[in-house]
Each structure stands twice: as C-alpha cells, then as structure tokens.
Amino acid sequence: MAARALATRIVSLVPSLTEAICDLGGLPRLVGVTDFCTSPGEIDRLARVGGPRNVALAELRALRPDLVIACREENSKSDVEQILSFAPVEVLSCRSLGDAGPLLERLGRLLGAEARATAISSGIARAEVEVGASIRWRPRTFYPVWREPWMAVGRDCFPAAMLAAAGASSLFADRAEPYPLVSLEEVTARAPELVLLPDEPWAFRESDRCELQRRLGLDESRVALLPGRWAGWYGTRIESQLKRLVALVQGLDEGSGAGEAARGG
Numbered sequence: 001m002a003a004r005a006l007a008t009r010i011v012s013l014v015p016s017l018t019e020a021i022c023d024l025g026g027l028p029r030l031v032g033v034t035d036f037c038t039s040p041g042e043i044d045r046l047a048r049v050g051g052p053r054n055v056a057l058a059e060l061r062a063l064r065p066d067l068v069i070a071c072r073e074e075n076s077k078s079d080v081e082q083i084l085s086f087a088p089v090e091v092l093s094c095r096s097l098g099d100a101g102p103l104l105e106r107l108g109r110l111l112g113a114e115a116r117a118t119a120i121s122s123g124i125a126r127a128e129v130e131v132g133a134s135i136r137w138r139p140r141t142f143y144p145v146w147r148e149p150w151m152a153v154g155r156d157c158f159p160a161a162m163l164a165a166a167g168a169s170s171l172f173a174d175r176a177e178p179y180p181l182v183s184l185e186e187v188t189a190r191a192p193e194l195v196l197l198p199d200e201p202w203a204f205r206e207s208d209r210c211e212l213q214r215r216l217g218l219d220e221s222r223v224a225l226l227p228g229r230w231a232g233w234y235g236t237r238i239e240s241q242l243k244r245l246v247a248l249v250q251g252l253d254e255g256s257g258a259g260e261a262a263r264g265g
Contacts, residue, residue: 006112007067007088013052013058013079014071018043020104021069022237023120024113032063050090055079062088067110073157073178094234095178095263096161097128097242104236127239128165131246137253139193139222141168142212143231145179146202150187151233155178162231162238166195166245188216194252198228221252 011032012018018037021030026264027040032047034055047063052074055236060068065087070080072093083089090110095101100123108117141163143153153159153170157178160170171192195212197204204225213223229237230245 005111007065009063009065010067010069011049011063011065011087012037012069013049013055013075014069015052016233016235017069017071017107019233019237020107023236024108024111024116026111026113029111031065032060049108052205053079055083057082067104069107069110094158095156095167096158097124097238099158100124100234100238108119117236120239123239124242127242131165131242134246134250135213137250138167138169139243139249139253140171140190141194141196141249142171142190142192142200142216143168143196143198144182144186144204145198145228145232147204147208150182150184151179152182152187154178158234159164159231162242163249165242166231166249168196168249192216192218192234193222194218194225194249196231196249197223197225198230198232199225200232203222215232224248224252 008029009031010026010029012021012030013034015034015037018033019039022040027042030046032049033043035048035051037043049060068083068087068089070089070091072091080091091102092106095098101124103115104121107229108114108251143159143163145151145153152172153163154172154177155170156176163170171190172182195216195218197209209225213220226243226248230241233241
C-alpha cells in the first residue's frame with residue numbers, strides 16, 4: 001500500500017500545536033489557525049477560524065484544508081464531527097507528560113518530521129528525570145485558570161501533570177474534574193502554600209496577586225505571576241518550559257522573589 005501523501009493545507013485548532021507544527025517545519029503548509037494562536041510570529045499572515053471551543057466552520061471550510069489538527073481536551077466534539085463532513089481531522093490528546101511524547105511523534109509522522117519529533121520527545125523524557133532529582137519542596141498549590149467564576153487546575157489534565165513534575169501539588173487534586181469551579185472560601189480553607197497565577201487563559205495581573213496574597217495571608221514570595229504556557233502548553237517546548245517551572249517553584253521555597261522575574265519568560 002502506498003504511503004499517504006503529506007497534507008499541504010493544514011488548519012490547527014490548538015495554539016500550542018500550532019507552535020509545534022511550525023517548530024517541526026510545517027509552517028509553509030499551514031493555511032489557518034485559531035484567533036488565540038500567537039506563536040510563532042510568522043503565523044500573523046494566516047487566516048483565523050475562531051476559537052478552539054467555537055470554531056468558525058464556514059471560514060474553516062472555505063480554506064479547503066486537507067488536514068485539520070484538533071485536540072480532545074481543547075476542541076468540542078460537535079465541532080470535530082461537523083468538520084469531518086468536509087475535511088480529515090486528526091484528534092490528538094495530552095493529559096500527562098507521558099502523553100506528550102507520543103503526541104509529538106504522531107505529529108511528526110503527519111508532517112514528515114519523525115526524526116525531529118522523536119528527538120524532542122526523548123529530550124522531554126530526560127528532562128522529567130533530571131528535574132525530579134532537584135525537587136525538595138512539594139507545596140500545596142492553587143493554580144487558577146479563570147475567575148468570575150474561579151476555576152482551578154484539578155487533576156487529569158496537562159497543567160496538573162506539569163505542576164506535579166515541578167513539585168507543586170494541585171490544591172484540588174481530589175476533585176473529579178480537571179478544572180473544578182471553586183470559591184475563595186474553599187481555597188482559604190485548604191490553606192495553600194503557594195499560588196501561581198498564569199497570564200492565560202485568564203490574564204492574571206499584579207492586582208490579582210496582591211488581592212490573593214492579602215486574602216490568603218501568604219508571604220509575598222509565595223504568590224507568583226508566570227507565563228501560562230509554562231504549565232499549559234504541550235508541544236515541542238515542554239523541556240524548556242518544565243525547567244523554567246521547576247526553577248520558579250523550587251526557587252520560591254527560598255523566598256527568592258523568583259515570581260517577579262517569571263513574567264519575562
């Protein structure tokens with residue numbers, strides 16, 4: 001049986017996978033991305049097809065894609081089913097660091113970049129082992145991804161896996177949902193030792209950091225701002241993101257003020 005031809009008109013419905021596609025050499029074949037895809041800068045010229053959860057199906061169809069990249073955790077089942085009526089869809093999934101390598105290797109095969117993807121996958125596995133040896137503090141960590149209402153990282157999701165690898169134990173790991181709705185009263189009752197505030201999907205800012213520090217009675221060094229992609233983006237840059245996340249979490253045990261420096265990452 002002849003090998004399937006590589007796709008030449010790809011649409012990505014996941015920001016982190018858009019970045020990964022480009023890192024694996026697929027930028028020339030990308031014709032569309034979501035409104036939330038920001039990296040790399042070269043994608044600015046591409047057509048936009050709405051958000052991961054509310055795909056603009058008419059605009060996507062007009063691009064005549066021969067492959068659409070989606071993710072089970074970020075795209076709706078109904079959107080994927082409708083897209084399948086006019087284009088092939090590759091639905092990937094990543095809930096853990098163990099999922100990350102196979103996801104990248106599958107993406108590499110789709111793009112004809114197997115060797116590059118395998119090398120990156122091996123680097124992630126090595127980094128996970130290496131950083132594990134540096135963990136000396138495992139704080140109970142509140143990591144919200146939204147407010148109005150408050151929503152936190154729970155378990156069985158990629159950010160929870162990245163936090164755990166960095167030594168940060170999810171404050172709501174006992175909840176069944178990957179991203180449970182919570183109240184600040186619940187957060188206070190659980191007495192977090194560390195609060196990490198990402199800049200996406202909700203863009204937490206210095207005012208939020210100061211508010212939570214006061215309400216939770218934590219030392220200033222134990223409430224930190226950081227780029228959301230460090231814990232939330234699965235793809236080709238996990239190795240560097242994990243190392244930065246570990247350095248931040250473990251550095252905050254020393255009251256180093258690392259959280260203020262994290263914004264530049």
